[in-house]
Amino acid sequence: YRAKETGKPYMIFDRRMHKEILEVISLEAELRDALSNDELVLHYQPIVNVDTRALEGFEALVRWNHPLKGIVPPDKFIPLAEETGIILPLGRWVIVEACRQLGKWQKTIPGAERLSVSVNVSCRQFVRDGLVEYVAQVLEETGIDPARLKLEITESVLMQDTSHSIHELNRLKALGVRIAVDDFGTGYSSLSYLRQLPIDHLKIDRSFISGSDNAEDNIQIVKSIISLARNLGLTVIAEGVEHEDQFARLQDVRCDKAQGYMFSRPVDSIAAERYILDYQRRLAEACSLGTPPA
Ligand code: C2E
Ligand code: MG
Ligand code: MG
Ligand code: MG
Numbered sequence: 369y370r371a372k373e374t375g376k377p378y379m380i381f382d383r384r385m386h387k388e389i390l391e392v393i394s395l396e397a398e399l400r401d402a403l404s405n406d407e408l409v410l411h412y413q414p415i416v417n418v419d420t421r422a423l424e425g426f427e428a429l430v431r432w433n434h435p436l437k438g439i440v441p442p443d444k445f446i447p448l449a450e451e452t453g454i455i456l457p458l459g460r461w462v463i464v465e466a467c468r469q470l471g472k473w474q475k476t477i478p479g480a481e482r483l484s485v486s487v488n489v490s491c492r493q494f495v496r497d498g499l500v501e502y503v504a505q506v507l508e509e510t511g512i513d514p515a516r517l518k519l520e521i522t523e524s525v526l527m528q529d530t531s532h533s534i535h536e537l538n539r540l541k542a543l544g545v546r547i548a549v550d551d552f553g554t555g556y557s558s559l560s561y562l563r564q565l566p567i568d569h570l571k572i573d574r575s576f577i578s579g580s581d582n583a584e585d586n587i588q589i590v591k592s593i594i595s596l597a598r599n600l601g602l603t604v605i606a607e608g609v610e611h612e613d614q615f616a617r618l619q620d621v622r623c624d625k626a627q628g629y630m631f632s633r634p635v636d637s638i639a640a641e642r643y644i645l646d647y648q649r650r651l652a653e654a655c656s657l658g659t660p661p662a
Contacts, residue, residue: 409636410469416631425483471511477648499540503545517545520548523554537567576590578611594621
C-alpha cells in the first residue's frame with residue numbers, strides 16, 4: 369500500500385535483506401546451542417567504594433565465546449535472546465554461575481566474604497519466570513549470604529508495571545537479596561512510584577558519567593540523583609568511570625560507589641581473582657606502612 373502512496377516500486381526482499389534474515393536465523397540456532405555447549409562465560413567488573421577505594425564486589429556480565437566469531441558482547445545477542453525467550457534459561461545460568469563463583473571466592477580467599485556480586489535481570493525474567501523461586505533455590509544451593517547478591521533491573525522495566533514490580537521486589541527482598549535500579553536517569557521514573565519500590569541502590573547510567581554530552585549538565589544531574597537517593601535512603605553507584613577527573617568529581621559530590629574502565633574492564637574469572645588478590649596485597653602493604661591504599 370505504501371508503494372502506491374509514494375509511487376515507489378515495491379521492494380520485497382533484496383539480497384542484502386535476505387542475507388541478514390538468514391544470519392539472524394542461524395545466530396538464533398547457534399545461541400540456542402551456546403548454553404549446552406558451554407560457550408557462555410561471565411566476565412566480572414570491579415565495583416569500588418568511592419571514599420576508601422575498597423573493593424566492594426563485581427558486576428557479572430555475560431559474553432558469548434563463539435567458536436568462530438570469538439567473544440561476542442551482550443549487546444549483540446541479549447536482544448535476540450529476549451525476543452526468542454532464550455533469555456530465560458540463559459538468565460538462570462547467569463544467576464547460578466555468578467553465585468557459584470562468588471561462593472568459590474568466599475571459600476578460598478580469606479577476606480573475600482565481604483565481596484558481593486551483581487547480576488543483570490532482563491525484563492522477561494522479571495515479569496514471569498519464577499525468578500523468586502529460582503533465586504531462592506540458587507541461594508540455598510550455593511550457600512552464599514543473600515545480602516551479597518544484588519539484582520540489577522533497569523528503570524524502564526520497573527516502571528512498566530509498577531504494582532507487579534512492587535510485589536516481585538518485595539518477594540525478592542524477603543529472601544534478603546539487594547536490588548539495584550540499573551541505567552538510572554535514562555527512563556522516566558515517577559518519583560512517587562520510586563518511593564514505593566523496595567530498592568537499595570541507584571546505578572547512574574554511564575552517559576552521565578563519561579558521556580560526551582555537556583559535562584556541566586551531567587554533573588548537575590548526578591548531584592540531583594545523589595540527593596534524591598539520600599532522601600530515599602538509597603546508595604548510589606556510578607558506572608562508566610573512565611578517568612581520574614571523573615572519579616574526583618564523584619568524590620566531591622559524595623557518590624558511594626564507582627565502576628568503570630578506570631579500575632578495570634570486565635575480565636574473566638581468573639583475572640578477577642587476580643584482581644582480588646592484588647587488591648588484598650596492596651591493602652596489607654598499606655596497612656603495614658600505615659598509609660591508605662592508592
Ligand atoms: P549494564 O548492565 O549497564 O552494564 C554496564 C556496561 O557498561 C557493560 O557493558 C560494561 O562493560 C560497560 N562499562 C563499564 N564501565 C565502562 C566504562 O568505563 N566505559 C564504557 N564505555 N563502558 C563501560 P557490556 O558488558 O557490554 O554489557 C552491556 C549490557 O548488556 C549491560 O549493561 C546489560 O544491560 C546487558 N547484559 C550484560 N550481561 C547481562 C546478563 O547476564 N543478563 C542480562 N539480562 N543482560 C546483560
Ligand atoms: Mg548492570
Ligand atoms: Mg547500567
Ligand atoms: Mg546499560
